[in-house]
Amino acid sequence: MEKVVIVTGAAGVLGGAVARAFGKVGDKVLVADINPPPLQDLVALLNQGPGQAISCQVDIRDYDQVNGMVQQAIAKWKRLDVIACIAGQGLGRLSREKKEKLVIEHTDDDWDLVMETNLKGTFHCIKAVAEPFMAQRDGHIIIMGSGTGSRGRVRASSYATTKAGLYGLMKSAALELGEHNIKVNVVNPGRVMHAGDVLDQRIVQENTLKRISEPSEVGDFYVHLSRMKQVSGQIFNLDSRIIF
Ligand SMILES: NC(=O)c1ccc[n+]([C@@H]2O[C@H](COP(=O)([O-])OP(=O)(O)OC[C@H]3O[C@@H](n4cnc5c(N)ncnc54)[C@H](O)[C@@H]3O)[C@@H](O)[C@H]2O)c1
Structure with a gap:
């Protein structure tokens, strides 16, 4: 049976791939991002079928906006089955300077920006x-x-x-929500390339299969996991590194 799905961070590489994977199996997908222009093409693509899509601008740091996004999906399709919490990044993408920094170079604002987006934003989605x-x-x-x-x-x-904090958040939420038949899991995608990225050969070598991850494979895994009934509280690594 087709599902109703929210994908945050859908304007990005992995969010877009996950949204396309759900669309491919006929699901109804609300694609959301703080940066809405790229969502237009994605919605048009998904609406070619077999799935359907609508879009929503959301800043996941703001609970009211996140709740509005959830209500929009439910108002449109009368239920909600899956939320794929993908929005987020590090300082190199989130900050105005687009610069990654050593721990001693971080300002409080840098630190708060990453915490608010990746951790608090995901907490808002769960809530x-x-x-x-x-x-x-x-x-x-x-x-x-x-x-x-x-x-x-x-x-x-x-x-x-x-x-690392998301692992604790996920496990705690899985423990609390399991009695309501709500499944909570983390997917670690492995290294996925962005346009303009230079491939770091060390990452290729660390992978036993000597290749990096494909966004479409990550998307297909999200769809598969969303159909599972007995899996919760787990962390899935989608590459071939065995060093952690
Ligand atoms: N690319 C990789 O190699 C890789 C590896 C491991 C984990 N990840 C994780 O995958 C996720 C997506 O990464 P990506 O590589 O597709 O990055 P991306 O930069 O292409 O996508 C991230 C998206 O999140 C959106 N976003 C940022 N702040 C937001 C906010 N406050 N509210 C709503 N949307 C917001 C951005 O606009 C962007 O579209 C991230 O959580 C990232 O940490 C990526």
Whole structure:
């Protein structure tokens, strides 16, 4: 049966891929992002079928906006089955200077920006869907993590902190919401390229399969996990690194 899905961060590389994967199997998808222009093409593509789509501008740092996004999906399709919490990033993409920084170079504002987006934003998403999911005694919350949350990375202290924090948030929410049949999991996608990125050969070598992750494969995994009935509280690594 087709599902009603929200994808945050849908203007980005992974959010777009996840939205397309749900659309491909006929799901109804609300695509959301703080940066709405790229969502227009995505909505047009998804509305070619077999799925359907609408878009929503949202800043996940603001609970009222997140709740409005959830209500928009429910008003349109009368239910909600899945939220894919993908919006977020590190200082290199989130900050105005687009610069990653050493821990000693971070200002309080830098730190707060990454915490508010990745951690508080995901908390807002969980909180906003909990009530409708409890009412229908079903739902999937699938959070985008990162292996950097386990391994750490130079110039990514704030980012790594949030991604490690998401593991605790996910496990606690899974424990609390399990009795309502709500599934909560984290997916670590592995390294995925952005336009203009230079491939770091060290990452290729760290992967036992000597290749990096494909956004479409990450999207297909989200769809698969959203159909599972007995899996919650788990962290899935979608690459072939075995170093954490
Ligand atoms: N690309 C990778 O190699 C990689 C690896 C591990 C984890 N991840 C995670 O995957 C997710 C998506 O990454 P991506 O590579 O597609 O990045 P991206 O920059 O292409 O997409 C991130 C999206 O989030 C949106 N966003 C940022 N702040 C927001 C806010 N406050 N409210 C709503 N939307 C907001 C951005 O506008 C952007 O469209 C992130 O959580 C990232 O940490 C990516």
